[in-house]
Amino acid sequence: MNKTCHCPTHGQQGIGLVCTHVAHAIDAGERGGFFWGDQTDLARPDAWCKACEDRLVALAGSNADAWFKEAGFKIFCCLCWDEAKQVCGGFSV
Ligand SMILES: [Zn+2]
Ligand SMILES: [Zn+2]
Numbered sequence: 001m002n003k004t005c006h007c008p009t010h011g012q013q014g015i016g017l018v019c020t021h022v023a024h025a026i027d028a029g030e031r032g033g034f035f036w037g038d039q040t041d042l043a044r045p046d047a048w049c050k051a052c053e054d055r056l057v058a059l060a061g062s063n064a065d066a067w068f069k070e071a072g073f074k075i076f077c078c079l080c081w082d083e084a085k086q087v088c089g090g091f092s093v
Contacts, residue, residue, distance in 0.1 A: 003041075007077035007080060009080065010077050013078050014042065014043025014044070015043055015044070016044025016075075016078055018047045018048070018084055019047070019049055019072060019074075020071065020074055021048070021049040021052065022084050025087065025088050026080075026088060031087070031089070032049040032050055032088050033053060034088040034089040035049070035050070036085075043081075044081040047085070048071055048073075
């Protein structure tokens with residue numbers, strides 16, 4: 001995967017992935033929750049909303065491939081990722 005992107009707002013940046021719900025929530029200014037994983041080789045870890053977090057917890061460690069597909073992860077530049085965290089956060093542990 002290409003590890004940088006050209007963001008229309010921030011220019012050439014490292015990337016992070018967010019679930020499709022977070023991507024929509026940031027447009028709508030909704031606080032849908034913001035959770036993230038701990039390992040990544042990208043500029044930011046994968047991040048997802050409260051609903052995805054609940055589904056992930058329900059998996060209890062079993063295969064997360066279907067979960068990952070359903071979350072519909074999208075590429076964000078690392079600064080947009082930080083913005084999403086601020087907009088969507090509020091349920092974080
Ligand atoms: Zn989600
Ligand atoms: Zn950006």
